[in-house]
Amino acid sequence: MTSQLLDIHHHGATAPLLDIHHHGATAPSNAVTSFTLGEPMPAGDGLLSAGIHPWSTETFNDNALADLEHLITGNTRIVAIGETGLDMLRGASVERQMEIFRAHIELSEQLRMPLVIHSVHATDRLLQLHKLMHPSQHWVIHGFRSKPAEAQQLVRHGIYLSFGARFNPDALAAVPPQFILAETDESPLTIDEIIRRLAPVADSDLIAANTAAFLAPV
Numbered sequence: 001m002t003s004q005l006l007d008i009h010h011h012g013a014t015a016p017l018l019d020i021h022h023h024g025a026t027a028p029s030n031a032v033t034s035f036t037l038g039e040p041m042p043a044g045d046g047l048l049s050a051g052i053h054p055w056s057t058e059t060f061n062d063n064a065l066a067d068l069e070h071l072i073t074g075n076t077r078i079v080a081i082g083e084t085g086l087d088m089l090r091g092a093s094v095e096r097q098m099e100i101f102r103a104h105i106e107l108s109e110q111l112r113m114p115l116v117i118h119s120v121h122a123t124d125r126l127l128q129l130h131k132l133m134h135p136s137q138h139w140v141i142h143g144f145r146s147k148p149a150e151a152q153q154l155v156r157h158g159i160y161l162s163f164g165a166r167f168n169p170d171a172l173a174a175v176p177p178q179f180i181l182a183e184t185d186e187s188p189l190t191i192d193e194i195i196r197r198l199a200p201v202a203d204s205d206l207i208a209a210n211t212a213a214f215l216a217p218v
């Protein structure tokens, strides 16, 4: 087993996955690149995550959810659902966003894929849905910038938190290490530069292990 692993690294064929949430026209091999239904699928052979971004919730009708399911089931590069979620400052009404988010949760459970979540001023509503639906699949709040108390509240429900270029250092320190993920999102920084900002709480070995655990089928 060890020699096989060494062999993979030697050939450089599989860079460890470190970046749970990236945007770009090309999908890097160490990232999960997110795109919204209707956008061009990122090029390359990197892994993908597809969903309806909360900011785009006004533009889609219910047929879009069927389109999303077809897109996800028809492409083996898609390994996660999202980004999806709730944004109290942008997008459709709260009721409509909740409806679309719920559909993503159902899809995540049905297809056994993790969920990548955008949440702005919506932690209470998100936790209500989590309690109501008892999901078995992994959830991550991407771009987590809130305070320690909110971080602890989310991880108590088994929800991962992903940290990017900007975050609250006290919140990072308050999260049990196994729930920490990292992301570039739209930052010009590389994922290695971002992970360096997480020191001494997290390093690339921890992030690689957590990312693999997050993406592993439940």
Ligand SMILES: [Zn+2]
Pocket: 021, 023, 034, 083, 185, 186
């Ligand atoms: Zn994003």
